[in-house]
Amino acid sequence: MPDRVTEPSDPRPLAAGVSAGASAGASAAPAVEFNDVQIAYGKFIAVHNFSLSIEKGSFVTLLGPSGCGKTTLLRAVAGLVGISSGQIAIGGRRIDDVPIYKRNIGLVFQNYALFPHKTVFDNVAFGLKYHNVPKADIAPRVARALEMVRLAGSERKLPSQLSGGQQQRIALARAIVFEPEVLLLDEPLSALDANMREEMRVEIKKIQKQTGITAIFVTHDQEEALSMSDRIVVMSAGKAEQIGSPTDVYDRPATTFVADFLGKANLLAATVKDRDAGGVSVTLSTGQTVRVATDRQVAAGDKVSVVVRPQKLAVGSELPNRLSGRVLSTSYLGSRIIYEIDLGQGSIIRANVAVVTEPVREGETIEVGFDPADCVLL
Amino acid sequence: MATRPADIRPTRGWRLYDPRLAWLLLAPATLLIVCFLILPILVMAVYTFFTFITAGVEQSTPTLANWHEFLTDPYYHGFLFKTLRVGVVTSLICGVVGYFPAYFIWSTEFKHKWLLLLLLIVPFWISFTIRTFSWIHILGEEGLINVALLRLGLIDQPLQMLYTEGAVIMGMVHFLLPYMILNVYVSLENIDRTLISAARSMGCTNAQAFREVTLPLSLPGLAAGLLLCFVLAAGSYVTPQILGSGRDALFGNLIYDTIMGQLNWPMGATLSIVLFLVLGSVAALYTRYMGMSQIVKGLGG
Numbered sequence: 001m002p003d004r005v006t007e008p009s010d011p012r013p014l015a016a017g018v019s020a021g022a023s024a025g026a027s028a029a030p031a032v033e034f035n036d037v038q039i040a041y042g043k044f045i046a047v048h049n050f051s052l053s054i055e056k057g058s059f060v061t062l063l064g065p066s067g068c069g070k071t072t073l074l075r076a077v078a079g080l081v082g083i084s085s086g087q088i089a090i091g092g093r094r095i096d097d098v099p100i101y102k103r104n105i106g107l108v109f110q111n112y113a114l115f116p117h118k119t120v121f122d123n124v125a126f127g128l129k130y131h132n133v134p135k136a137d138i139a140p141r142v143a144r145a146l147e148m149v150r151l152a153g154s155e156r157k158l159p160s161q162l163s164g165g166q167q168q169r170i171a172l173a174r175a176i177v178f179e180p181e182v183l184l185l186d187e188p189l190s191a192l193d194a195n196m197r198e199e200m201r202v203e204i205k206k207i208q209k210q211t212g213i214t215a216i217f218v219t220h221d222q223e224e225a226l227s228m229s230d231r232i233v234v235m236s237a238g239k240a241e242q243i244g245s246p247t248d249v250y251d252r253p254a255t256t257f258v259a260d261f262l263g264k265a266n267l268l269a270a271t272v273k274d275r276d277a278g279g280v281s282v283t284l285s286t287g288q289t290v291r292v293a294t295d296r297q298v299a300a301g302d303k304v305s306v307v308v309r310p311q312k313l314a315v316g317s318e319l320p321n322r323l324s325g326r327v328l329s330t331s332y333l334g335s336r337i338i339y340e341i342d343l344g345q346g347s348i349i350r351a352n353v354a355v356v357t358e359p360v361r362e363g364e365t366i367e368v369g370f371d372p373a374d375c376v377l378l
Numbered sequence: 379m380a381t382r383p384a385d386i387r388p389t390r391g392w393r394l395y396d397p398r399l400a401w402l403l404l405a406p407a408t409l410l411i412v413c414f415l416i417l418p419i420l421v422m423a424v425y426t427f428f429t430f431i432t433a434g435v436e437q438s439t440p441t442l443a444n445w446h447e448f449l450t451d452p453y454y455h456g457f458l459f460k461t462l463r464v465g466v467v468t469s470l471i472c473g474v475v476g477y478f479p480a481y482f483i484w485s486t487e488f489k490h491k492w493l494l495l496l497l498l499i500v501p502f503w504i505s506f507t508i509r510t511f512s513w514i515h516i517l518g519e520e521g522l523i524n525v526a527l528l529r530l531g532l533i534d535q536p537l538q539m540l541y542t543e544g545a546v547i548m549g550m551v552h553f554l555l556p557y558m559i560l561n562v563y564v565s566l567e568n569i570d571r572t573l574i575s576a577a578r579s580m581g582c583t584n585a586q587a588f589r590e591v592t593l594p595l596s597l598p599g600l601a602a603g604l605l606l607c608f609v610l611a612a613g614s615y616v617t618p619q620i621l622g623s624g625r626d627a628l629f630g631n632l633i634y635d636t637i638m639g640q641l642n643w644p645m646g647a648t649l650s651i652v653l654f655l656v657l658g659s660v661a662a663l664y665t666r667y668m669g670m671s672q673i674v675k676g677l678g679g
Contacts, residue, residue, distance in 0.1 A: 079578075080578075101581050107575070115590075116573075126580050
């Protein structure tokens, strides 16, 4: 346990040099900083030693399957769950023992959580009222927030008179109207239908950019994470598996979990054969040898995994790495075909290829190839 | 003309989900309600226009004498006002006293919440009459309180507690409190707890979040409880009979006395219809503004 200083509301800067994964060169204090945060429910540890520093104005997504601790972390920032050890700071000020109502945060919930007995105006004005905003300023600020979410004129309505998407936009207006330091979004799109989800995705991102607010977004949907975030924290079992930009985590997954969770990559077990200047040659468990462009330091005989995304495979191409196997299933999607291919030895891969020739039928042999630069060695 | 698919073609004149089937299924309940509730009330209504000759004898000659007597005799008005007052006081006490246990059961983190709810129902395992009689041993001249105070030398005359309006109200609060608690509890249970988190995140203290969110959203349950307690208290007969003993009788006892004591059936019917109309209009007013579904929820919970 770190030493506790007496006054809980005092600004207490964190010790320097703990900003794991922070982008270098940020001059001001990070908007949100987690330092070695651990959260336990009784004996169950929901979050293990989590450290992260979030730059002001950035959009960070906590991505992972349910039960990975992402929502718990968000709720810890909000003050809805206590942390067992470590510190959380907002704007350089430690807040982990500041009560929830004194933290300056905006929260958006999955189920909107609008007050059903209050009008849209009263819902949006709620935070202003409790942040001691002068009465005269409330109406214009509510109007501005509603304009921002394109629902101007709905002040007199009750939440039940609005659609799900509209309710979530009101919830967003309500969370940003009092200009909190951080906007926390807890799976805000999950309750919406698919069309609305895409629209809201764009809208949330636009509003976040416009207001320049720091946002922490929790989701289990990789598409949402990839399309909206400046940085993604991929989580599994209470730990951060990888922290990086969307292209980082998608193209250069750090662990097999990340590779599998984002886009269902093919994972091929392999043994290192030898390495030279251009990369590494590995022998797959099925006996085939492929080359991987990597600067990872490995020695011959090391057990590794080769990660290839289904879209990077091409049928019968002239690419250097070739795999052949029996087609288990063919899904024809018009412009593309998804093959499930059995390489033997229980190794099954998926290939998502452009339609250039007649589809290969189930049971027939197929040969697919990929470029050494289009795969990752783990 | 489109042809109808084979599978929804009528089978012997009946279709699946035929509206006639719904009526058939409703018939037994409808028949019961009509024969044993609506018709008897109508008979009573007709009785109010009968002529009273002497105890136990009446004629079907139509007359407005009963209604005239009720509307002009302040004796009846006094009973009606007293009954309404006792009903209002009882339900208000139930509301104030009942809200706290309901809130406690809702907010406790105790693992066996069902046990607390079960405790609310335990009193119903003992006959209502016995529970009412038990007050005599507490409030009576030789009752627990008087004996204790006498022995302690705090009083030298037993206090008159039994057979007062206070005793009647106490007995009814005792009987009605579980209904109130269950009603409030159910409406609290229906509150989405993320609403409270939302209020707290926007700067509310616990007390402010209660005032802004929990209290207003539990009002429908409180209102349902108030209506239920009011109607049951104002229509009660046994409690004032035992704990009021004639001196503090309510409208229900007046009706009993008119019919069974004076054998004046036309007047008894008139008084019954009056009580029915008064309580019915209170319930109708409630339904108009709050909706009856809340009470159904409360009873089901």
